Amino acid sequence: MPELPEVETVARGLRQAILGRRIISVTLGKTDFIDDPSALEQHLPGRQIEAVERYGKFMLLRLSAVHGETLVTTNGDSATASLLVHLGMTGQLAPSPAAQPLQKHTHVCVLLDDGRELRYTDARRFGRIAYLTKALLAEELTGFGADPLEVSQEEFAERICGRRARVKALLLDQSVLRGVGNIYADESLWRAKIHPARLGAKLSGKEAKTLRRALQDILRKAIVLRGSSISDFLDAEGEPGEYQRHHRAYGREGESCHRCKTPIRRAIVASRSSYFCPRCQPSPRGFAVLPLSKKKHKKD
DNA sequence: CTCGATCCCTGGACGC
DNA sequence: TGCGTCCAGGGATCGA
Secondary structure: OOOHHHHHHHHHHHHHHHOOOEEEEEEEOOOOOEOOHHHHHHHOOOOEEEEEEEEOOEEEEEEOOOOOHHHHOOOOHHHHOEEEEEOOOOEEEEEEEOOOOOOOOEEEEEEEOOOEEEEEEEOOOOOEEEEEOHHHHHHHOOOOOEOOOOOOHHHHHHHHHOOOOEHHHHHHOOOOEOOOOHHHHHHHHHHHOOOOOOEHHHOOHHHHHHHHHHHHHHHHHHHHOOOOOOOOOOOOOOOOOOHHHHOOOOOOOOOEOOOOOOEOEEEEEOOEEEEEOOOOOOOOOOOOOOOOOOOOOOOO
């Protein structure tokens, strides 16, 4: 599923592909994941895509003003509006020639001034799209935690060690760190040799340091390799990422740990499948490893 | 504050 | 072959 490295990969691809393009029109399919569908049709045409940014797992397409519009708005707010896109589990955002047949589950087509269409496809529709003025965007982005790639060791330790929740839950909590999902949480915990069910407050300062280092190294490497593709993820060029080849924990139940050869185990922590090495990542006292079915699962 | 449950949704895996 | 069931997961929401 798209987490920070995947969203960053898509954002970079779109930056290359559609920066500066002007929007001609918008065509919508199913709209139950769009905040205000008519706002897209009404406010996107005529605007230029001036920037593509990432904020956590969100993508932000910064839009130019439409000529004349600032004159009729009360505060000039919509002059710097954005299109916010969350890819959810299965969202894909990529340009294609307007003449190209629509893929299944294509729900938004944004016709550009160069004859291409920016298309959003999302089978499960766990994603989200919203047209937001500057003020609404600012409101939308409050409450998110630190960027895991930028966070200082001090702030990281505060955000993790000051909490009694399980470290896995904290890593997944977007109000603690923005952008980390199930794959990169498990991968960094494996690298740092920390069991996902450990409580944040029980981590030593050294462990917090190791965890931040692991998380940042892994996210950077994953970005270089254009993200992880398990089953669905494709970047803005329609290409899969490569980082799944480097997974050491996620999705590897029963396979041997790359450090100690012990079979990787899976347990539910923070309501999520969590993969870990039972030897390298000793479980905290009181954590019972529940028997789990021997099914395999490959998702994105 | 923290947790689990529930819902959203579809496709893929699996059992029969 | 085909149907039913389970499950994946980010996020919102609600109750314990």
